[in-house]
Amino acid sequence: MLKYLNLTLLVLFPVAWFAPLMRAGLLPLFGLSEISVITGLQSLWDSDVFLALIVTFFALFAPYVKTIGLALIHFGLLRRKTLPVLHILGKLAMADIFLIAVYITLSKGVGVGRIETAWGLYLFTGCILASLAIGHFTEKPGRAVA
DSSP, X not given: OHHHHHHHHHHHXXXXXXXOOEEEESSTTSOOEEEOHHHHHHHHHHHOHHHHXXXXXXXXXXXXXXXXXXXXXXXXXXXXXXXXXXXXXXXXXXXXXXXXXXXXXXXXXHOSSEEEEOHHHHHHHHHHHHHHHHHHHHHSTTOOOO
């Protein structure tokens, strides 16, 4: 069961990257523009390449590599000795959810603009949390991965 849940994450992660995380606008009178992980990374690449590399690793590569690694373990193509490394990748992937929460909190505290969370934020958070849970249950000794 775990391996099939993990395989669904291989599809859901890219959907979550393009899904709107939030809608932001400068003033309440104007329309809100949708921000996704990908559009946020695109604007970050224009302003700060080093930070864009770090966020790209945390938001895209860490969770996806962890998911692929868990799938390889579930199908017997990778040794279970790699689980501690995958566990660290899972913790790094959770860091971007924290960053998004900080941005939303700071933006709302300033009071100049308007921010609304969108369905993509919940999907992305759910994918990360599901990946953490799958990793946790995979690490349990004696637990069947079927």
